[in-house]
Amino acid sequence: MAQNTAFVIAGAGLAGAKAAETLRAEGFEGPVVLLGDEQERPYERPPLSKGYLLGTAEREKAYVHPAGWYAEHDVELRLGNAVTALDPAGHEVALADGSRLGYAKLLLATGSTPRPLPVPGANLDGVHYLRRLADSDRLKEVFRSAARIVVIGAGWIGLETTAAARAAGVAVTVLEAAKLPLLRVLGREAAEVFAALHTEHGVDLRCGTRITEITGNGGTADGVRLADGTRIAADAVIVGVGITPNTEAAAAAGLRVDDGVVVDERLRSSDPDIHAAGDVARAYHPVLDRHLRVEHWANALNQPQTAARAMLGQDVRYDRLPYFFTDQYDLGMEYTGYVAPDGYDRVVFRGDTKTREFVAFWLSGGRVLAGMNVNVWDVTDWIKELVASGRPVDPERLADPDVPLGELLS
Incomplete structure:
Protein backbone atom coordinates (compact mmCIF):
# COMPACT_ATOMS: atom_id res chain seq x y z
CA MET A 1 0.00 0.00 0.00
CA ALA A 2 1.42 3.36 -1.07
CA GLN A 3 2.18 5.89 1.64
CA ASN A 4 -0.46 8.60 1.91
CA THR A 5 0.79 12.01 0.82
CA ALA A 6 -2.31 14.09 1.64
CA PHE A 7 -2.18 17.02 4.01
CA VAL A 8 -5.57 17.09 5.71
CA ILE A 9 -6.98 20.13 7.50
CA ALA A 10 -9.81 19.53 9.97
CA GLY A 11 -11.82 22.74 10.20
CA ALA A 12 -12.77 25.02 7.32
CA GLY A 13 -12.70 28.39 9.04
CA LEU A 14 -10.15 31.18 8.73
CA ALA A 15 -7.37 29.05 10.25
CA GLY A 16 -7.99 26.11 7.94
CA ALA A 17 -8.22 28.30 4.86
CA LYS A 18 -5.00 30.19 5.66
CA ALA A 19 -3.18 26.90 6.24
CA ALA A 20 -4.27 25.63 2.82
CA GLU A 21 -3.24 28.93 1.25
CA THR A 22 0.19 28.77 2.88
CA LEU A 23 0.81 25.17 1.81
CA ARG A 24 0.26 26.14 -1.82
CA ALA A 25 2.23 29.39 -1.48
CA GLU A 26 5.17 27.41 -0.09
CA GLY A 27 5.16 25.12 -3.11
CA PHE A 28 3.51 22.00 -1.70
CA GLU A 29 2.15 20.07 -4.68
CA GLY A 30 0.56 17.11 -2.91
CA PRO A 31 -3.13 16.68 -2.11
CA VAL A 32 -4.66 19.22 0.29
CA VAL A 33 -8.06 18.36 1.75
CA LEU A 34 -9.97 20.97 3.77
CA LEU A 35 -12.87 19.57 5.82
CA GLY A 36 -15.62 21.63 7.46
CA ASP A 37 -18.88 20.97 9.24
CA GLU A 38 -20.68 24.00 7.77
CA GLN A 39 -22.04 24.40 4.26
CA GLU A 40 -20.43 27.84 3.99
CA ARG A 41 -16.96 28.13 2.50
CA PRO A 42 -14.35 29.49 4.96
CA TYR A 43 -15.12 32.91 6.40
CA GLU A 44 -13.76 35.24 9.05
CA ARG A 45 -15.67 35.71 12.30
CA PRO A 46 -15.06 39.37 13.32
CA PRO A 47 -17.62 40.73 10.80
CA LEU A 48 -20.29 38.59 12.46
CA SER A 49 -20.32 40.86 15.52
CA LYS A 50 -18.99 43.98 13.80
CA GLY A 51 -19.53 45.26 10.25
CA TYR A 52 -21.81 42.54 8.89
CA LEU A 53 -24.02 42.58 11.98
CA LEU A 54 -24.15 46.38 11.86
CA GLY A 55 -25.07 46.30 8.19
CA THR A 56 -22.03 48.33 7.17
CA ALA A 57 -20.19 45.45 5.44
CA GLU A 58 -21.42 43.08 2.75
CA ARG A 59 -21.64 39.34 3.41
CA GLU A 60 -19.09 38.61 0.69
CA LYS A 61 -16.45 40.55 2.63
CA ALA A 62 -16.50 37.91 5.37
CA TYR A 63 -15.24 35.09 3.15
CA VAL A 64 -11.53 34.27 3.25
CA HIS A 65 -11.25 33.53 -0.49
CA PRO A 66 -13.42 33.96 -3.57
CA ALA A 67 -15.62 30.98 -4.32
CA GLY A 68 -13.38 29.70 -7.12
CA TRP A 69 -10.09 29.95 -5.22
CA TYR A 70 -10.14 26.40 -3.84
CA ALA A 71 -10.57 24.68 -7.19
CA GLU A 72 -8.06 27.05 -8.81
CA HIS A 73 -5.44 26.07 -6.20
CA ASP A 74 -6.31 22.38 -6.22
CA VAL A 75 -7.58 22.44 -2.64
CA GLU A 76 -10.28 19.83 -2.12
CA LEU A 77 -12.90 21.64 -0.04
CA ARG A 78 -15.41 19.27 1.54
CA LEU A 79 -18.20 21.13 3.30
CA GLY A 80 -20.78 19.66 5.64
CA ASN A 81 -18.51 16.73 6.48
CA ALA A 82 -16.62 17.26 9.70
CA VAL A 83 -13.87 15.11 11.19
CA THR A 84 -15.40 13.02 13.97
CA ALA A 85 -12.46 10.88 15.10
CA LEU A 86 -8.69 10.59 14.70
CA ASP A 87 -6.57 7.47 14.25
CA PRO A 88 -2.98 8.64 14.74
CA ALA A 89 -1.55 5.13 14.48
CA GLY A 90 -3.28 4.49 11.16
CA HIS A 91 -2.83 8.09 9.95
CA GLU A 92 -6.54 8.36 9.23
CA VAL A 93 -9.49 10.52 10.20
CA ALA A 94 -13.11 9.43 10.35
CA LEU A 95 -15.70 11.75 8.81
CA ALA A 96 -19.32 12.50 9.62
CA ASP A 97 -20.50 10.69 6.48
CA GLY A 98 -18.92 7.46 7.74
CA SER A 99 -15.93 7.50 5.40
CA ARG A 100 -12.27 7.52 6.37
CA LEU A 101 -9.46 9.61 4.95
CA GLY A 102 -5.73 8.99 5.17
CA TYR A 103 -3.17 11.70 5.80
CA ALA A 104 0.56 12.28 5.89
CA LYS A 105 0.15 15.38 8.03
CA LEU A 106 -2.95 16.61 9.84
CA LEU A 107 -3.80 20.11 11.04
CA LEU A 108 -6.50 20.51 13.69
CA ALA A 109 -8.24 23.84 13.14
CA THR A 110 -11.54 22.76 14.64
CA GLY A 111 -12.18 26.02 16.50
CA SER A 112 -14.55 26.29 19.41
CA THR A 113 -18.21 26.18 20.42
CA PRO A 114 -20.18 28.77 22.44
CA ARG A 115 -20.57 27.72 26.04
CA PRO A 116 -24.25 27.09 26.84
CA LEU A 117 -25.88 28.85 29.76
CA PRO A 118 -26.61 26.21 32.44
CA VAL A 119 -30.04 27.47 33.55
CA PRO A 120 -33.62 26.42 32.90
CA GLY A 121 -34.99 27.90 29.69
CA ALA A 122 -31.62 28.08 27.93
CA ASN A 123 -32.96 25.97 25.05
CA LEU A 124 -36.04 28.07 24.37
CA ASP A 125 -36.61 29.62 20.97
CA GLY A 126 -35.43 33.21 21.00
CA VAL A 127 -32.22 32.39 22.88
CA HIS A 128 -29.34 33.21 20.56
CA TYR A 129 -25.61 32.53 20.42
CA LEU A 130 -23.19 34.12 17.95
CA ARG A 131 -20.59 31.92 16.30
CA ARG A 132 -21.61 31.36 12.69
CA LEU A 133 -22.79 33.42 9.74
CA ALA A 134 -26.27 32.00 10.17
CA ASP A 135 -26.27 33.23 13.79
CA SER A 136 -25.40 36.73 12.64
CA ASP A 137 -28.19 36.57 10.04
CA ARG A 138 -30.69 35.64 12.76
CA LEU A 139 -29.52 38.47 15.02
CA LYS A 140 -29.96 40.98 12.21
CA THR A 162 -24.95 45.18 22.36
CA ALA A 163 -23.42 48.04 20.37
CA ALA A 164 -24.95 46.69 17.16
CA ALA A 165 -28.36 46.35 18.81
CA ARG A 166 -28.21 49.91 20.12
CA ALA A 167 -27.22 51.15 16.66
CA ALA A 168 -30.40 49.47 15.40
CA GLY A 169 -32.47 51.28 18.05
CA VAL A 170 -33.10 48.27 20.29
CA ALA A 171 -33.22 48.72 24.08
CA VAL A 172 -30.60 46.49 25.70
CA THR A 173 -30.05 45.18 29.20
CA VAL A 174 -26.64 43.58 29.75
CA LEU A 175 -26.24 41.11 32.61
CA GLU A 176 -22.74 40.29 33.84
CA ALA A 177 -21.67 38.14 36.79
CA ALA A 178 -18.47 40.11 37.43
CA LYS A 179 -18.39 43.58 38.93
CA LEU A 180 -17.47 45.17 35.60
CA PRO A 181 -17.54 44.18 31.93
CA LEU A 182 -14.30 42.64 30.66
CA LEU A 183 -12.95 42.63 34.21
CA ARG A 184 -11.01 39.38 33.87
CA VAL A 185 -9.48 40.47 30.56
CA LEU A 186 -8.65 44.12 31.24
CA GLY A 187 -8.69 44.60 35.01
CA ARG A 188 -10.68 47.25 36.85
CA GLU A 189 -8.94 50.34 35.49
CA ALA A 190 -9.62 49.75 31.80
CA ALA A 191 -12.88 47.85 32.33
CA GLU A 192 -14.40 51.01 33.78
CA VAL A 193 -13.93 52.70 30.40
CA PHE A 194 -16.14 50.13 28.68
CA ALA A 195 -18.74 50.27 31.44
CA ALA A 196 -19.00 54.05 30.98
CA LEU A 197 -19.09 53.70 27.19
CA HIS A 198 -22.15 51.46 27.19
CA THR A 199 -23.94 53.34 29.93
CA GLU A 200 -23.53 56.57 27.96
CA HIS A 201 -25.12 54.86 24.96
CA GLY A 202 -28.24 53.98 26.89
CA VAL A 203 -27.44 50.40 27.87
CA ASP A 204 -28.93 49.12 31.13
CA LEU A 205 -25.71 47.54 32.41
CA ARG A 206 -26.18 45.33 35.47
CA CYS A 207 -23.01 43.80 36.88
CA GLY A 208 -22.66 41.42 39.79
CA THR A 209 -25.84 39.61 38.79
CA ARG A 210 -26.69 35.91 38.85
CA ILE A 211 -29.22 34.44 36.45
CA THR A 212 -31.47 31.61 37.57
CA GLU A 213 -33.80 31.17 34.61
CA ILE A 214 -34.69 32.27 31.11
CA THR A 215 -38.46 32.59 31.18
CA GLY A 216 -40.67 31.67 28.27
CA ASN A 217 -44.15 31.79 26.84
CA GLY A 218 -45.30 29.16 24.37
CA GLY A 219 -41.80 27.80 23.98
CA THR A 220 -40.23 31.20 23.23
CA ALA A 221 -38.03 33.21 25.56
CA ASP A 222 -39.68 36.29 26.97
CA GLY A 223 -37.33 37.36 29.74
CA VAL A 224 -34.65 36.56 32.30
CA ARG A 225 -35.05 35.98 36.02
CA LEU A 226 -32.29 36.93 38.44
CA ALA A 227 -31.33 35.36 41.75
CA ASP A 228 -32.99 38.19 43.68
CA GLY A 229 -36.30 37.42 41.98
CA THR A 230 -36.19 40.30 39.52
CA ARG A 231 -37.53 39.48 36.07
CA ILE A 232 -36.37 41.42 33.04
CA ALA A 233 -38.70 41.20 30.05
CA ALA A 234 -37.18 40.70 26.62
CA ASP A 235 -38.18 39.93 23.05
CA ALA A 236 -34.97 37.92 22.64
CA VAL A 237 -31.95 36.83 24.69
CA ILE A 238 -28.35 36.73 23.48
CA VAL A 239 -25.88 34.57 25.41
CA GLY A 240 -22.16 35.28 25.28
CA VAL A 241 -20.52 33.57 28.24
CA GLY A 242 -17.42 32.17 26.57
CA ILE A 243 -16.41 29.36 24.27
CA THR A 244 -15.06 25.83 24.64
CA PRO A 245 -12.35 24.49 22.30
CA ASN A 246 -13.43 21.58 20.14
CA THR A 247 -10.98 18.99 21.44
CA GLU A 248 -13.17 15.90 21.77
CA ALA A 249 -11.65 13.98 18.86
CA ALA A 250 -8.11 14.93 19.88
CA ALA A 251 -8.65 13.82 23.47
CA ALA A 252 -10.25 10.54 22.40
CA ALA A 253 -7.24 9.86 20.17
CA GLY A 254 -4.85 10.26 23.08
CA LEU A 255 -3.34 13.62 22.14
CA ARG A 256 -2.30 15.84 25.01
CA VAL A 257 -5.25 18.12 25.76
CA ASP A 258 -5.42 20.76 28.48
CA ASP A 259 -7.81 23.64 27.73
CA GLY A 260 -7.06 23.04 24.07
CA VAL A 261 -4.77 20.78 22.08
CA VAL A 262 -1.37 21.35 23.66
CA VAL A 263 1.26 22.21 21.04
CA ASP A 264 4.83 23.48 21.03
CA GLU A 265 6.14 26.68 19.42
CA ARG A 266 6.03 24.88 16.05
CA LEU A 267 2.32 24.21 16.73
CA ARG A 268 3.07 20.48 16.80
CA SER A 269 0.99 18.31 19.12
CA SER A 270 2.12 15.31 21.16
CA ASP A 271 1.90 13.41 17.85
CA PRO A 272 4.60 14.73 15.48
CA ASP A 273 2.35 14.40 12.42
CA ILE A 274 -0.53 16.36 13.94
CA HIS A 275 -0.47 20.13 14.38
CA ALA A 276 -3.12 22.52 15.72
CA ALA A 277 -3.87 26.21 15.21
CA GLY A 278 -6.48 28.82 16.12
CA ASP A 279 -9.00 28.64 18.97
CA VAL A 280 -8.36 24.94 19.57
CA ALA A 281 -4.59 25.26 20.09
CA ARG A 282 -2.93 25.88 23.44
CA ALA A 283 0.49 26.80 22.17
CA TYR A 284 3.80 27.39 23.87
CA HIS A 285 4.81 31.01 23.33
CA PRO A 286 8.61 31.38 23.31
CA VAL A 287 8.58 35.11 24.12
CA LEU A 288 6.07 34.85 26.97
CA ASP A 289 7.48 31.48 28.13
CA ARG A 290 4.08 29.90 28.73
CA HIS A 291 1.34 27.97 26.99
CA LEU A 292 -1.55 30.14 25.80
CA ARG A 293 -4.84 29.56 24.05
CA VAL A 294 -5.87 32.81 22.39
CA GLU A 295 -9.45 33.13 21.13
CA HIS A 296 -8.95 35.95 18.65
CA TRP A 297 -8.83 36.62 14.93
CA ALA A 298 -5.10 37.33 14.73
CA ASN A 299 -4.26 33.84 16.00
CA ALA A 300 -6.59 32.23 13.48
CA LEU A 301 -4.97 34.34 10.77
CA ASN A 302 -1.31 33.89 11.64
CA GLN A 303 -0.86 30.61 13.53
CA PRO A 304 -1.85 28.37 10.60
CA GLN A 305 0.81 29.98 8.43
CA THR A 306 3.45 28.83 10.91
CA ALA A 307 1.75 25.44 11.30
CA ALA A 308 1.69 24.85 7.54
CA ARG A 309 5.38 25.66 7.21
CA ALA A 310 6.19 23.39 10.14
CA MET A 311 4.19 20.59 8.50
CA LEU A 312 6.46 21.04 5.48
CA GLY A 313 9.51 20.55 7.69
CA GLN A 314 10.60 24.18 7.87
CA ASP A 315 12.36 25.45 11.00
CA VAL A 316 9.75 27.94 12.21
CA ARG A 317 8.13 28.96 15.47
CA TYR A 318 5.09 31.02 16.37
CA ASP A 319 6.20 33.99 18.45
CA ARG A 320 3.73 36.75 17.51
CA LEU A 321 2.34 38.54 20.53
CA PRO A 322 -1.39 38.10 21.13
CA TYR A 323 -3.41 40.82 19.41
CA PHE A 324 -7.09 41.64 19.22
CA PHE A 325 -9.33 44.55 18.35
CA THR A 326 -12.86 45.77 18.85
CA ASP A 327 -15.18 48.43 17.47
CA GLN A 328 -18.04 49.61 19.66
CA TYR A 329 -19.98 52.80 18.89
CA ASP A 330 -17.31 55.48 18.34
CA LEU A 331 -14.60 53.47 20.11
CA GLY A 332 -11.96 51.61 18.15
CA MET A 333 -9.37 49.65 20.09
CA GLU A 334 -6.34 47.43 19.55
CA TYR A 335 -4.73 45.35 22.30
CA THR A 336 -1.26 43.83 22.07
CA GLY A 337 0.42 41.54 24.60
CA TYR A 338 -0.75 39.29 27.38
CA VAL A 339 -1.62 39.85 31.04
CA ALA A 340 -2.83 37.06 33.28
CA PRO A 341 -5.70 38.02 35.61
CA ASP A 342 -4.15 39.95 38.51
CA GLY A 343 -0.79 39.52 36.79
CA TYR A 344 0.07 43.23 36.78
CA ASP A 345 0.86 45.74 39.50
CA ARG A 346 0.12 49.00 37.69
CA VAL A 347 -1.80 50.47 34.76
CA VAL A 348 -0.37 53.60 33.13
CA PHE A 349 -2.61 55.75 30.94
CA ARG A 350 -1.22 57.99 28.19
CA GLY A 351 -3.97 60.35 27.06
CA ASP A 352 -7.52 61.04 28.21
CA THR A 353 -9.79 58.20 29.28
CA LYS A 354 -12.81 60.53 29.53
CA THR A 355 -12.67 61.43 25.84
CA ARG A 356 -11.59 57.85 25.11
CA GLU A 357 -8.42 58.77 23.26
CA PHE A 358 -5.60 57.08 25.11
CA VAL A 359 -3.14 54.21 25.35
CA ALA A 360 -3.20 52.00 28.44
CA PHE A 361 -0.15 50.00 29.50
CA TRP A 362 -0.16 47.09 31.96
CA LEU A 363 3.09 46.86 33.93
CA SER A 364 4.69 44.39 36.29
CA GLY A 365 7.96 45.30 37.96
CA GLY A 366 8.29 48.22 35.56
CA ARG A 367 8.03 45.99 32.46
CA VAL A 368 5.28 46.54 29.92
CA LEU A 369 3.21 43.36 29.59
CA ALA A 370 0.55 44.71 27.23
CA GLY A 371 -0.78 47.89 25.68
CA MET A 372 -4.21 48.94 24.50
CA ASN A 373 -4.63 51.87 22.14
CA VAL A 374 -8.11 53.39 22.12
CA ASN A 375 -8.89 55.80 19.25
CA VAL A 376 -5.13 56.34 18.93
CA TRP A 377 -3.53 54.80 15.88
CA ASP A 378 -0.17 53.80 14.44
CA VAL A 379 1.32 52.84 17.80
CA THR A 380 0.87 49.05 17.73
CA ASP A 381 4.39 48.37 16.49
CA TRP A 382 5.85 50.43 19.33
CA ILE A 383 3.71 48.58 21.84
CA LYS A 384 4.96 45.26 20.44
CA GLU A 385 8.54 46.42 20.85
CA LEU A 386 7.98 47.61 24.41
CA VAL A 387 6.45 44.25 25.37
CA ALA A 388 9.00 42.13 23.52
CA SER A 389 11.98 44.06 24.90
CA GLY A 390 11.24 43.01 28.47
CA ARG A 391 13.07 46.09 29.69
CA PRO A 392 11.79 48.26 32.55
CA VAL A 393 10.44 51.68 31.55
CA ASP A 394 9.94 54.95 33.41
CA PRO A 395 6.18 55.11 34.16
CA GLU A 396 6.21 58.90 34.17
CA ARG A 397 7.69 59.08 30.69
CA LEU A 398 5.39 56.28 29.55
CA ALA A 399 2.40 58.38 30.58
CA ASP A 400 3.67 61.54 28.85
CA PRO A 401 2.22 61.93 25.32
CA ASP A 402 5.07 64.27 24.45
CA VAL A 403 7.62 61.47 24.88
CA PRO A 404 7.74 59.31 21.73
CA LEU A 405 7.28 55.66 22.59
CA GLY A 406 10.42 54.83 20.65
CA GLU A 407 12.50 56.87 23.08
CA LEU A 408 11.48 54.51 25.88
CA LEU A 409 13.36 51.74 24.10
CA SER A 410 16.65 53.62 23.88
Missing part, protein backbone atom coordinates in the same frame (compact mmCIF):
# COMPACT_ATOMS: atom_id res chain seq x y z
CA GLU A 141 -33.57 39.82 11.97
CA VAL A 142 -33.95 40.13 15.74
CA PHE A 143 -32.65 43.69 15.68
CA ARG A 144 -35.20 44.59 13.01
CA SER A 145 -38.14 43.21 14.96
CA ALA A 146 -37.33 43.39 18.67
CA ALA A 147 -37.95 46.37 20.92
CA ARG A 148 -35.90 45.09 23.85
CA ILE A 149 -33.34 42.36 24.33
CA VAL A 150 -31.22 40.97 27.14
CA VAL A 151 -27.55 40.19 26.58
CA ILE A 152 -26.04 37.73 29.07
CA GLY A 153 -22.30 38.18 29.37
CA ALA A 154 -20.29 41.38 29.03
CA GLY A 155 -17.30 39.98 27.18
CA TRP A 156 -16.26 41.04 23.70
CA ILE A 157 -19.08 39.24 21.88
CA GLY A 158 -21.69 40.46 24.35
CA LEU A 159 -20.54 44.08 24.15
CA GLU A 160 -20.16 44.12 20.37
CA THR A 161 -23.64 42.67 19.83
